Amino acid sequence: MSYLYGKNMVGGYGGADILNGCSIKVNRGEIAVIVGPNGAGKSTAMKAILGLLKLKEGKIELNGQDITKISPQERVKYGMAFVPQTNNVFNSMTVRENLEMGAHLREDNILNTLNQVFKLFPVLKDKEKQLAGELSGGQRQQVAVGRAMMTNPDFLLLDEPTAGVSPIVMNELFERILEIKNTGVSILIVEQNARQALSIADQGFVLVNGTNKISGTGSELLSNENVRRSFLGG
Amino acid sequence: MSTLVDIINAFALLSNFVLVPAISYGSQLALGALGVTLIFGILRFANFAHGDLMAFGTMITILFTWWFQSLNINLGFLPTAILALPFAIILTSMFAIIIEKSVFRFYRLNKSPPVILLIASIGVMFMINAIVRFIIGPNDQRFFDGEKFIIRAGEFKEITGLSEGIAIKSTQVITLIVTLVAVMLLFYFLNRTKTGKAMRAFSDNEDLALLSGVNPDRIVLITWIIAATLATIAGTLYGLDKSFKPFTYFMLLLPIFASAILGGIGSPIGAVVGGYIIAFSEIMLTYAYKKFFIYLLPDSLSPTGLVQLLSTDYKFAISFLILVIVLVLRPSGIFKGKTL
Numbered sequence: 001m002s003y004l005y006g007k008n009m010v011g012g013y014g015g016a017d018i019l020n021g022c023s024i025k026v027n028r029g030e031i032a033v034i035v036g037p038n039g040a041g042k043s044t045a046m047k048a049i050l051g052l053l054k055l056k057e058g059k060i061e062l063n064g065q066d067i068t069k070i071s072p073q074e075r076v077k078y079g080m081a082f083v084p085q086t087n088n089v090f091n092s093m094t095v096r097e098n099l100e101m102g103a104h105l106r107e108d109n110i111l112n113t114l115n116q117v118f119k120l121f122p123v124l125k126d127k128e129k130q131l132a133g134e135l136s137g138g139q140r141q142q143v144a145v146g147r148a149m150m151t152n153p154d155f156l157l158l159d160e161p162t163a164g165v166s167p168i169v170m171n172e173l174f175e176r177i178l179e180i181k182n183t184g185v186s187i188l189i190v191e192q193n194a195r196q197a198l199s200i201a202d203q204g205f206v207l208v209n210g211t212n213k214i215s216g217t218g219s220e221l222l223s224n225e226n227v228r229r230s231f232l233g234g
Numbered sequence: 235m236s237t238l239v240d241i242i243n244a245f246a247l248l249s250n251f252v253l254v255p256a257i258s259y260g261s262q263l264a265l266g267a268l269g270v271t272l273i274f275g276i277l278r279f280a281n282f283a284h285g286d287l288m289a290f291g292t293m294i295t296i297l298f299t300w301w302f303q304s305l306n307i308n309l310g311f312l313p314t315a316i317l318a319l320p321f322a323i324i325l326t327s328m329f330a331i332i333i334e335k336s337v338f339r340f341y342r343l344n345k346s347p348p349v350i351l352l353i354a355s356i357g358v359m360f361m362i363n364a365i366v367r368f369i370i371g372p373n374d375q376r377f378f379d380g381e382k383f384i385i386r387a388g389e390f391k392e393i394t395g396l397s398e399g400i401a402i403k404s405t406q407v408i409t410l411i412v413t414l415v416a417v418m419l420l421f422y423f424l425n426r427t428k429t430g431k432a433m434r435a436f437s438d439n440e441d442l443a444l445l446s447g448v449n450p451d452r453i454v455l456i457t458w459i460i461a462a463t464l465a466t467i468a469g470t471l472y473g474l475d476k477s478f479k480p481f482t483y484f485m486l487l488l489p490i491f492a493s494a495i496l497g498g499i500g501s502p503i504g505a506v507v508g509g510y511i512i513a514f515s516e517i518m519l520t521y522a523y524k525k526f527f528i529y530l531l532p533d534s535l536s537p538t539g540l541v542q543l544l545s546t547d548y549k550f551a552i553s554f555l556i557l558v559i560v561l562v563l564r565p566s567g568i569f570k571g572k573t574l
Binding site: 082087101102104147 | 428431432434435437438439441442443444445446447448449
């Protein structure tokens with residue numbers, strides 16, 4: 001029984017459908033990765049799971065509960081946290097305020113979670129009082145993930161977390177994502193850097209033209225001849 | 235050669251006619267510009283109805299003031315309007331919320347572009363304008379009572395022995411104190427409270443704020459309440475200091491927008507700084523410096539003309555000119571607001 005199940009999702013932004021019946025499954029406490037060529041509908045699939053896209057067909061289940069009709073804001077309360085690819089921090093606010101905004105809906109004491117985030121991303125502790133807009137790309141990405149972690153999520157969705165950051169920062173980010181997984185959070189990642197993403201993935205989904213092309217565990221996909229040739233550069 | 239007394243006299247003169255009036259006028263503009271800048275930052279449109287919202291708030295203050303006066307309720311040496319102000323703030327906030335629900339909400343839910351909201355606000359402006367004239371009439375209303383001066387020019391001369399006096403009206407001091415308190419409360423709210431931070435987050439990045447669980451309806455409501463509060467305070471202070479005339483409040487829209495844009499629209503601190511800069515520019519450029527130079531320069535160099543850069547009739551041209559210069563040279567304003 002998977003934790004999240006997006007079943008036969010069909011939909012688009014008006015005009016032609018982008019998703020043509022693809023299915024995504026995330027097991028509890030695992031990392032699932034969506035890879036695929038440009039325009040395959042990777043980000044769209046994630047948006048559908050978040051509720052930012054209205055589905056024509058198919059449904060989305062979280063923990064066995066049908067959440068297809070629930071608004072994105074409501075889904076936050078169900079323990080979903082999303083890190084968008086761009087514009088994912090509050091530029092005019094300090095790092096600390098950004099993290100506090102993540103905990104906006106929480107009534108309990110947030111200091112514990114705050115310390116966990118600072119432990120995960122020590123650089124954020126040093127830059128606590130600095131404006132998020134003044135940070136480097138990699139640091140901003142850490143703020144974005146940190147903000148999402150502040151909601152105390154059960155399910156974290158990351159849209160291309162490594163876009164535009166240097167290879168060193170990228171490796172570090174993947175390591176942090178593994179650490180987050182080890183605290184019991186289920187994670188779904190859309191990623192361009194397919195090789196690295198698949199190497200930390202429990203489950204991988206290759207999307208082409210809005211449908212599942214190949215699915216399997218991360219290592220299966222990495223060793224699959226077709227996937228290697230098409231997406232991993234040989 | 236001018237003596238030390240002459241120099242002191244010259245600056246006393248300047249304080250009396252430029253410094254003191256510009257500080258109180260600047261405070262009034264700052265409060266108005268804060269309202270405009272908050273609406274722009276959070277609701278994302280230029281609210282042209284703000285001047286008339288000020289007029290509406292002031293009208294309510296005046297009506298309450300008259301009522302209190304008829305009941306013989308007063309605050310002694312303070313103007314009765316101060317007592318009426320909280321009631322006017324509540325009613326004006328309710329009025330703003332009614333307008334939000336009946337006009338702006340429709341366009342916001344339809345995700346209309348900002349220009350549509352701007353045009354809707356012009357319609358609202360005409361409507362409020364008509365309501366105000368219908369209720370209180372287009373004429374000048376003076377509603378000031380209590381002690382008029384804190385220091386009269388004559389008293390000042392007597393105490394200091396100078397030939398130039400500095401008169402300080404009680405309305406000017408009230409304006410400054412009320413502005414300081416209002417601005418401090420607003421900045422505390424925006425920077426320290428959870429709701430204030432949510433408002434800033436909403437202004438900064440609406441989508442991300444929604445993803446963080448910020449309730450947009452609540453933010454919009456609070457924004458209107460704050461804007462209506464600031465408008466009522468600004469309008470009442472302006473009316474106490476000068477007089478209340480609906481048309482004047484409509485005209486105030488220009489210096490208020492100039493202040494907000496000069497400071498960087500969407501930036502609260504920019505609105506305050508912009509307000510004072512516009513006020514000082516307006517008053518300094520339209521003041522006749524003849525007497526000032528007579529004090530400072532030797533007799534042979536004394537000016538014969540008024541030494542006035544612009545006639546006071548042109549004071550709105552100054553706001554307009556500053557507005558144009560800012561939009562051409564630095565559209566994001568002093569404090570890097572959003573570019574229009």
